[in-house]
Amino acid sequence: MKRKLLFASLALLVVxxxxxxxxxxxxxxxxxxxxxxxxxxxxxxxxxxxLHLLLCGTGSPLPDPDRAGPCNVVVAGDQAFVVDIGEGGARNLQLMGFDIAGLDGVLLTHFHSDHIDGMGPLALLYWTQGTSTAPLPVYGPEGVETVIEGFNAFYATDKTYRIAHHGEEIVPPTGGGAQAMPFATGDAPVVVLDSDGLKITAFRVDHDPVKPAVGYRFDYKGRSIVISGDAAKSATLEQAAKGADILVHDALQPRLVGKMTAALERRGQANTAKITRDILDYHASPEDAAKSAQAAGVKRLVLSHLVPPLPTSFIYPAFLGDAKDNFDGEITVGEGGMVFSLEPEGDGIEVQERL
Structure with missing residues (x-):
């Protein structure tokens, strides 16, 4: 009987x-x-x-299948700004359900390729999803004009295709591409925007030999978020981040990068090994980022632009090293899809994941 039932079950599975x-x-x-x-x-x-922080990319130029390039969004009331737009950032924003057509602009910290190479998809979605009649505003320090001029030239032919195919009602010819919104940088921080309760302040960071390079502070209804961009530890950044609710800081773990360098040298990849040695001096380690957060009196430290790639969260403790010994607050290893929400005039920070 059991054999008959077995054969019957197998027959049903086959059918x-x-x-x-x-x-x-x-x-x-x-x-x-x-x-x-x-x-x-x-x-x-x-x-x-x-005030809300969206992480749409926490990776670096090193290949990482699970992380888009550097990409953050700060939302303050009805205003929303992207801070840096690495490859894959626009894709993640769509997957997160964010309305790209509702952006008020992009803020670039500097012009390294991994911080701007997602501009094409972002600008296209801003134009097509919102029937935008004006280019996407892109704020940045001196030199942003050259970057945007080149970007617009690169996509000029593509723009003609879109208009011819979809029609001017969907993709107005006056829209598409980007518009440079430069601001001057000096030793002192500069207010880039002050509108409807939101103040955005740019400040210089140490990313030599990359100049200019800035970070941004967002203040809105008693809450504040600071984004370092790519930066080594510096007193300037710590001063700019004083009392912030969240500091988003790039982080490179020298011990793990050293293991990468050794492996590259063993395999005869001298050029890439030279690069992995060079990058050690213009990024903060997780420990240094934690020290800066402590000095600034920050409530929460979020690490991003993670070097090297971290294929699993099991490696996070090795990546953090001694960072938790240097900071009294909470440290988060940033992942794409994270959303941090700060209610007005409060002190709580809610976290959700959208990916």
């Missing part, structure tokens, strides 16, 4: 598998339609009034 194979196409179309119906418009991000 079931055959039916699935025969009807795989209609089943697949039905599943896709259900998924799309749930996805389109069903994942829209809604944020209450307050």
């Amino acid at each position: 079931g598998a055959s039916l699935v194979t025969v009807f795989q196409r209609p089943i697949g179309e039905w599943l896709f339609a259900r998924a799309i119906d749930a996805r389109v418009g069903g994942n829209t991000m809604v944020l209450d009034d307050g």
Whole structure:
């Protein structure tokens, strides 16, 4: 009896598998339609009034399949700004349900390729999803004009294709591309924008030989977020971050990068090994970032632009090293999709994940 039941079960499995194979196409179309119906418009991000930080990319130029390039969004009430836009950042923002068409602009910390190479998809989505009649504003220190001029030239032909295909009502010819919004930098911090309760201040950071290089501080209704960009430890950054609720700081763990360098040398990849040695002097270690957060009296430290790539969270303690010994507050190893929300005039920080 048991043998007969076994054979019957196997027969049913074979028949079931055959039916699935025969009807795989209609089943697949039905599943896709259900998924799309749930996805389109069903994942829209809604944020209450307050100051919010979205991590849309926490990687670096080193290949990492799980992290987009450097990308942050700060939302203050009805205003929203992207800070740096690395490759894959726009994709993550869409997956997070963020309304790219509602952006007020982009803020660049400096012009390293990994901080600007996601500009194309972001500008395209800003234009097409919102029927924008003006280019995407891009704020940055001296030299941003040259970067944006080159970007617009690079995408000029693509723009003609979009207009010809979709029509001027969908993609107005006056939109598309980007518009440079330069500001001067000096020894003292400079207010880039002060509007509707939001003040954005740029300050110089140490990323030599990259100059200019700045970080940004956002102040809104008694809450504050500071983003370092790429920066070594410096008193200037610590002063700019005084009393901030969140400090987003780049982080490179020298011990782990040293292991990468040794492996590259063993395999005869001298050029790449030279680069991994060079990068040690213009990024902060997790320990240094923690010391800066402590000196500034920051509530929470978020590490981003992570070097080397971290394929699993199991490696996080090795990456952090002694950082937790240097900072009394909470340290978060940033991951794409994280959203930090700060209610007005409060002290709480709520965290959710959108990816």
